[in-house]
Amino acid sequence: MSEEDVQVYQYGFQCRASFKQSTKSSDIISIAYSPFSGDFALLDGAGITHWNKDTQIDKRLLTYSSNKKQLLKQIIFIPKYGIYFALAKDNTLQLLNSMLQRTFVFDADNCTILCMLYDIRKDMIITAGVGGLKMFRYLHHKCDREQAGTDQYFVQYKHYPVRPSQWITRIQLLETNDKLLCVAQKEIILLTSDGDYLFTINTAPSLPLTDCCYCSKFKYYVTASIDSTMKVWSEQGTLLHTFNSHSKAVTSVLMHPQSEIIMISASLDKSVRLWNLETFEEIYRFPNTLII
Numbered sequence: 001m002s003e004e005d006v007q008v009y010q011y012g013f014q015c016r017a018s019f020k021q022s023t024k025s026s027d028i029i030s031i032a033y034s035p036f037s038g039d040f041a042l043l044d045g046a047g048i049t050h051w052n053k054d055t056q057i058d059k060r061l062l063t064y065s066s067n068k069k070q071l072l073k074q075i076i077f078i079p080k081y082g083i084y085f086a087l088a089k090d091n092t093l094q095l096l097n098s099m100l101q102r103t104f105v106f107d108a109d110n111c112t113i114l115c116m117l118y119d120i121r122k123d124m125i126i127t128a129g130v131g132g133l134k135m136f137r138y139l140h141h142k143c144d145r146e147q148a149g150t151d152q153y154f155v156q157y158k159h160y161p162v163r164p165s166q167w168i169t170r171i172q173l174l175e176t177n178d179k180l181l182c183v184a185q186k187e188i189i190l191l192t193s194d195g196d197y198l199f200t201i202n203t204a205p206s207l208p209l210t211d212c213c214y215c216s217k218f219k220y221y222v223t224a225s226i227d228s229t230m231k232v233w234s235e236q237g238t239l240l241h242t243f244n245s246h247s248k249a250v251t252s253v254l255m256h257p258q259s260e261i262i263m264i265s266a267s268l269d270k271s272v273r274l275w276n277l278e279t280f281e282e283i284y285r286f287p288n289t290l291i292i
Contacts, residue, residue, distance in 0.1 A: 017054075017056070019040070019051050019058065026044045026046055027044060029074075030043040030072075031075075032075045033077060034077050034079070034098075036079065037052070038052050039051065040052075040053065041061075041075055041077065041084065041100065043073075043074070046063060047061075047063035047064050048075070048100050049061065050100075061099060061100045071089055071090075072087065074086065074087040074115065075096075076116070076118055078118055078120070079120075081140055082098055083095055083096065083098065085116065085118060085125060086102075087115075087127070091107075091108060091112060092107050093105075093125065093136075094106070104153050106136075106152060108154065109127065109131055111129060111131030112130040113127045113128070113130075114128060114129040114167065114168065115128050115168070119193065121193075123137060123139075126171060128169075128170075128171045128182060129169075131161065131162075132167075132168065133159070133168055133171065133180070133182060133191070133195065134156060134158070134160075135157040135194075136154040137154070137155045138153060138154060139152070139153055139154070140153070157195070160195050160197065162184060162189070165185065166184040166186070167185065168184050169183050169209070170182075170212070172213075174214050174216075178192065178193045179192060179193065179198065180192070180195070181212060181214060181221075183209050183210075183211060183212045186203050186204045186205075186208065186209065187200050187204070187209075188212050188223060199237075200237075201221060201237045203225075206223075206225050206227060206229070207225050207226050207227040209224065210224045210225060210249060210250060210252070211224040211250070211251065211252050213253045213255050213263060215261070215277050216260065217260035217261055218261075218277060220233065221233045221235070222253055223253075224250035224251070224252065225250060226250075228246045228249055228269075229242055229246075229250070230243040230250055230253060232277070232280070243275065245282050246269050246271070246273070247269040248269040250266070250267045251266055251267060251268060252266040253266075256274070261276060261277050261278045262274055262275065263275045263277055271285055271287055273286070
């Protein structure tokens, strides 16, 4: 499908709610959503804002002092316990209560941590970065900590190291096949949900990867890169197709939540696009005015 054949829709994505960041705050770097209150926790370089999309009310709950910027770099909400996990710039894991007040700090790693996720099925917090991937059991209840013989909320369960040049930048839990998808600089690494190695798909000589998603319908892995391309790989590591439509780095790819064959991509070219993974065609484009 040529560039001229792609129809640009002006009204396909319809805004349901929007939040305007204060000019005093820096860019939003992480978002967590509480289904209980309907509140979003919006983390930026200067603190955290609570915002409700229904009432359109926002409240600044945490502001760093002027000499301490971007203390946190990721935040996730844990519905099971009604708390937040935060990843700090000093590579500590922090527990925050519902009002985003810090209640516990855990020194998780002496290497740089780039991302984390929470496996609600196993009460496991998973961190990844320069030192590889580490899994920690979360001991929420006091009796669990007493049984484990510790006063810590986190106990290391497993460590999967990586080569110094292949640090992990993103991790996903693939619930469809119970695997951990790890995005490294020039390869994707598949582990079981318990952290056992399965296989690696080498994407070299491409430029560093930014993201990856899994299509369970066709068993494809789709990687995104700073070179503006997206590549489709088989589970055997065979390159099946390359998408070249974006003009700048592709920052995110994910499968459509209501379709097994539609993938969504976002790019620094200010567009969000939909792709059919059965025909390898671009089927929709939203000319966003924001950089994603």
